[in-house]
Amino acid sequence: MNTVLINEIETCFKEAFKTDPLLIFSPGRINIIGEHTDYNDGFVFPAAVDKGIVAAIQKTDADSSVAYAVNKDEKITFSLDKIKPSAEGRWENYVFGVIAEIQNRSKKLGNFNIAFGGDIPGGAGMSSSAALENSVVYGLNELFDLGLTKNEMIIISQKAEHNYVGVKCGIMDQYASMFGIENHALLLDCRTVESKPYEIDFKDHQLMLINTNVKHSLSDSAYNDRRSVCENIAELLGIKALRDATESDLETIKDQVSPVNYQKALFVIQENNRAVEASKAMEAGDLERLGQLIYQSHAGLQHQYKVSCEELDFLVEQAKLNNKVLGARMMGGGFGGCTINLVAKDEIEAFSEAASKAYQEKFNKACSVYFIELSDGTHII
Template identity: 60%
Template sequence: MSEVLTKNIYEHFISSHQYEPLVIFSPGRINLIGEHTDYNNGYVLPAAIDKGIVAAIQKNGTLQQCNAIAYDLNESHQFELESIEPIENGGWRNYIIGVVEEVQKYGKMLSGFNIVFGGNIPNGAGMSSSAAVENSVVFGLNEIFELELTKEEMIRISQRAEHNFAKVKCGIMDQFASMFGIENHALMLDCKTMESKSTAIDFGDYQLLLINTNVKHSLTDSAYNDRREKCESIAKLLKKESLREVTKESLDSIKDRISGNTYKKGLYVIEENDRVLNTVKALESNNLEEVGNLLYQSHEGLQHQFEVSCEELDFLVDFTKNTDDVLGARMMGGGFGGCTINLIKTSAVCSISEKVENAYKQKFKKDCSIYNIALSNGTHKTTTL
């Protein structure tokens, strides 16, 4: 978490409203492995990171009037509690008002409040800035209005805001990782039961490095929803709740009743669930080479079976295969842009970073961006000290 960012958000709230706010830090997340499995009730292995959203929030003494300021964008939005509707192309506004409305639908009473928020999560990098914003709002509202919501209830509210206002039918992973993160741990989450197991992360001479393509292809949301519909169609045909209950054998039994494209999507999810479980075992036995192999396998599946990669992501993953200093890499997030996650030898970070930056620029005539990250605690109150 950036102390400078926290101080700036706090001071902007004071200068705008002339009274003290509550300050919340809500982290973004990485996902070590387990992509597109969460909305299929599968397994994922995310972790909260030290980049995220800082929100300053407090009641303003009115019954209805709310004021939100997006510090980074120098934009604001005013709304009243009794007349909230999704905003077409509303961007960040829908995350704020979506959470507020879902809290009210949950039967909790609110009054007017002010909020200022900003962050240091790179836009479009696949680190779930939207979930971090949503969690910061619901956590802040829970504190200042003493709503007595549990963290489980808060993340469900954040998820419903994403579904009903941002119109993205996301799973629960992003909100869960952002809310429940534990420093220096990943969370093996069962998205069906909501049970999680923390896994200590100690990569020894290796570390995680994110490389951002700095591209975000425009079909992401529609393609995301299309993939979800294909997965749900398989489960429905087999009279199962989700792909979590589908085995490869049962998928093969309907192979002649679905398209080849749909079959590939279902097979990817089944295999990716197995990869998550195998990655946890490899981490527990400190078998980093196997972790790396599973990362590469995951990318192969995302590229060729689930078909959510892109040329830039594939280039970055393929580039790492030319050195022994990278054990594994894959695309991370919904796809069609964003970051790759790389398990790389710490002593080689500088040299490999320079090489990949030069090669990427030569190939695509644009820059990639490289981020070191640390694993963080989840959404929490913080101070400006």
């Protein structure tokens, strides 16, 4: 955990509100494999990481509440009985959404002050939004003895994103951030919202993220569009979600859907199987197999689901040129953000230098390289 960040947030809170806060850390997440399967009731394989959101929170006797985004140096004062969404794209919607969803459950909140900041790179597809939502609901649950379980908290965070931010996300991001276990990835069944932890031993390999530092603007609308395609095809098949379909089931309605949408559904079915296969590879310590599945995942995201972009594809191609990179793929919603790479430790430096140089030459823009450790989920510091 970032002690500099913790000290900064605590100091900013004390200076702004003249009192000692409760401090919460809520991590971002990576997803090893299983992309766009979560809102199809499928399997995903995420892990919480050592980058995240630190929130300082405390009750106040004032007749209004204040939220302070330290990284942006912005404060918002609001009344608990007049919560409504701000303009689209505003950070306070994550905070307001959580408050509104708690109040929808007839839970009583008092006024409070919160200051927060993070070290999750923006637009990296590491779910800074889920980390923020979780830090708010976790902090409020502690302060006001709401008696919420962790499962109830993540549903509140997810609904905040649906209803206040306008992104119809699945449950993976909130779950991984809340329930993460140090040195483990979680094979999460998004239907039952239950997971099996797998201790990760990458032996002489390491996970490395390369951020394209691009975010193409159609991401949210394209995300919601993909979701509705999946729901429509599940309905045609007479099933609850694509999680219940096989490739041969899909074949039976091939003439009723466009070739493009057929490929999207096929991707989800195949990706769901890859997530389960990846957990078996992990259990067997078969990193080569895991790497193959990760490469296959990217090919599907690129050609079938069509949520990749030129920059992401370029970085995956760079990975393929190096036989010490076992696997690489885009991670997250798509259209920008990071690739996740499984790289031999003795090749990390050479690969990150070569990929960064090639990327700079190709796009006249720098990419950023991060190394992460797998961490515990949302908790009091």
